[in-house]
Amino acid sequence: MATSIFCCLLLLFFLSRVTSSDQGNAYLISSQIISRATAEKQSHFRFYFHDIVSGPNPTAITVTEAPGTNTSATIFGLIVMIDDLLTTGPEAKSRSVGRAQGYYASAEIEKMGLLMAMNFVFTDGKYNGSTIAILGHNEVLSPVREMPIVGGSGLFRFARGYVQARTLSMDQNTHDAIVEYNIFVNHY
Ligand SMILES: *[C@@H]1O[C@H](CO)[C@@H](O)[C@H](O)[C@H]1NC(C)=O
Ligand SMILES: *[C@@H]1O[C@H](CO)[C@@H](O)[C@H](O)[C@H]1NC(C)=O
Numbered sequence: 001m002a003t004s005i006f007c008c009l010l011l012l013f014f015l016s017r018v019t020s021s022d023q024g025n026a027y028l029i030s031s032q033i034i035s036r037a038t039a040e041k042q043s044h045f046r047f048y049f050h051d052i053v054s055g056p057n058p059t060a061i062t063v064t065e066a067p068g069t070n071t072s073a074t075i076f077g078l079i080v081m082i083d084d085l086l087t088t089g090p091e092a093k094s095r096s097v098g099r100a101q102g103y104y105a106s107a108e109i110e111k112m113g114l115l116m117a118m119n120f121v122f123t124d125g126k127y128n129g130s131t132i133a134i135l136g137h138n139e140v141l142s143p144v145r146e147m148p149i150v151g152g153s154g155l156f157r158f159a160r161g162y163v164q165a166r167t168l169s170m171d172q173n174t175h176d177a178i179v180e181y182n183i184f185v186n187h188y
Contacts, residue, residue: 130154
């Protein structure tokens with residue numbers, strides 16, 4: 001009697017193990033402790049973002065707006081797609097490091113506040129082909145705006161951190177702008 005109960009319990013134990021491992025691991029390929037010695041770096045980059053909305057070759061184009069956008073003090077509802085040049089210096093002719101690709105959208109009714117959703121796509125040197133993803137709130141009229149780094153690829157796998165944006169110049173007629181970006185990114 002005792003033996004059969006014991007066998008029963010043993011069988012249940014194995015069955016439950018098999019079932020739970022089958023369900024839990026159906027799509028998990030591997031999961032292991034990684035070395036505590038893996039060094040996480042923090043890199044600081046500085047480059048300049050050229051938001052060209054005017055002229056024959058704009059790199060920032062309006063893709064949509066709401067019926068009230070043109071009468072809104074904060075251009076609420078405007079969405080602008082960008083493929084903006086990133087350079088090492090404030091001059092557009094300085095060395096190119098990559099592009100800022102994505103969009104910004106006016107997301108605030110009361111004040112000027114943009115939603116920025118973009119990737120910094122590097123095309124120069126060691127970081128060529130790697131990307132950093134930014135998703136954040138940008139109060140464009142403030143001197144310094146901070147936005148989160150939400151991820152990355154290539155040399156920026158597992159990236160986290162933040163960026164600080166400062167408008168260096170904004171042409172009152174064309175609205176073309178140059179923005180300094182300081183990027184503080186943790187990666188491996
Ligand atoms: C705003 O846009 C709407 C729709 O495109 C247009 O009918 C209207 O004339 C525009 N208003 C102004 C003030 O530009
Ligand atoms: C960046 O990588 C691409 C693709 O591998 C290559 O064609 C290009 O020449 C590289 N650019 C630089 C500046 O290294």
